[in-house]
Amino acid sequence: MDIYELENLRKNTLKEIDDLKPFVILGTFIIPSLVLIIFHYSGYDVKSASIPIAFILCLPMIFYVADIFELDKTPQIKYMLFARITPMIFFTIATNLAEKYLKFFYIVVIIFTIFSMNLIYKMCMKSIKKSKQKKYQKEFKIQSLKPYLAEFGYDYNENGLIENMYLRHSKIFRESVHYIESGNDKICGKVDGIKFTFVDIALVDTIKKYDIYGVFFHASFNKKANSNLFVISNDATNDNAKQFKKITMDNIEFNAKFSVYSNDLQNAMYILSPAFMKRLLDLKRRLNFPISVSFAGDKIYIFLDTGKDNFEPDIDKSVLHANPAFTIKRELSHFLSIVKTLNLNTRIWKV
Known part of the structure; x- marks a missing residue:
């Protein structure tokens, strides 16, 4: 189309x-x-x-x-x-x-x-x-976004949901809260040999009664880490991370933007190399959203708190003038660049 x-x-x-x-x-x-x-x-x-x-x-x-x-x-x-x-x-x-x-x-x-x-x-x-x-947006995505992502070898499901187990395993969200499976725009694929999945999520905190909007991303590695490590931008919150010791990194600019929490100082220093911290700072500058990162087992989890339903065309704006397809594809390219920006194919785990 x-x-x-x-x-x-x-x-x-x-x-x-x-x-x-x-x-x-x-x-x-x-x-x-x-x-x-x-x-x-x-x-x-x-x-x-x-x-x-x-x-x-x-x-x-x-x-x-x-x-x-x-x-x-x-x-x-x-x-x-x-x-x-x-x-x-x-x-x-x-x-x-x-x-x-x-x-x-x-x-x-x-x-x-x-x-x-x-x-x-x-x-x-x-x-x-x-x-x-909603019907217009669904048809728009099927006819425009799906073929675009298929060109890069990515699987796209406009109604794809994120499984609760990934949300809980990440420990980015409060464990005491029941989260309803929700979301859309699920993209799965492989970049530089790394399998990834990210979903535009809309979760409901059933205790505090407010909505959580953003992009949830996870990628797998060949090695496992036994320790807990959280990297939280200073404009984000994470109650689970604060259960662990706060670590000050040898990077003034990084400490001004992020807080690091872990129960293994040596492993945290190993994973958060100067190059890795620089890439995370670049990601923060590029996307300009509150970022929460956690490492658990053989996965890295990233939550970008955008505060909105992402990748949705505005029905009131002309496709000929506003070109929402271009805007949405540009947004997608920013999120898909996470793997490359963080250089996740580098072996950051200890053997």
């Missing part, structure tokens, strides 16, 4: 979204308005109905604000306080208004009804667009 066909695919997807707008308007404006009119002329007591009315009008605003500020990614206690206390405050105010200022309450109900309908409409359209965009 060439660039013009990809642009037609994008335009057709946007047209599908636009074609659904009348149905959304019908469901979010017209039908609710008719229900409210019927409710009004049916003789119901406005005072007794104030709480359910407040509840109906408050929910869309709560969800909309929570979505804008991504409150679902905050620690659980903050999110629960927002989700529970805000409706209670709103209900109390609405009830008092209904009891003391009946006419003013009518005006407030009308204003909030229109406002709430508008928010519901926006949320519905956002959900539809998100669903359609």
